[in-house]
Amino acid sequence: MHGSSGACRSAAPEFAALAAARGTLLGLRPTLTLVTAALVIPFLVLGNSPVRALGTAAPFSLPPTEELANP
Numbered sequence: 001m002h003g004s005s006g007a008c009r010s011a012a013p014e015f016a017a018l019a020a021a022r023g024t025l026l027g028l029r030p031t032l033t034l035v036t037a038a039l040v041i042p043f044l045v046l047g048n049s050p051v052r053a054l055g056t057a058a059p060f061s062l063p064p065t066e067e068l069a070n071p
Helices: 012-026 028-038 041-047 050-054
Strands: none
Touching: 012 028, 041 050
């Protein structure tokens, strides 16, 4: 039951209203361009953070399974 506790409230309606207002004021294409450009921001932040220095993860291998004897 998503959201039944009332402790966490979604901000989606407010953001949808802001997006609609931005689309009305600026126009559809500039708004879509602005939103698309904003999608790059998290990658730039992570690229310039210490997370990048972590490198690649160690290879993970599953233990070999034991073969069952044929009855």
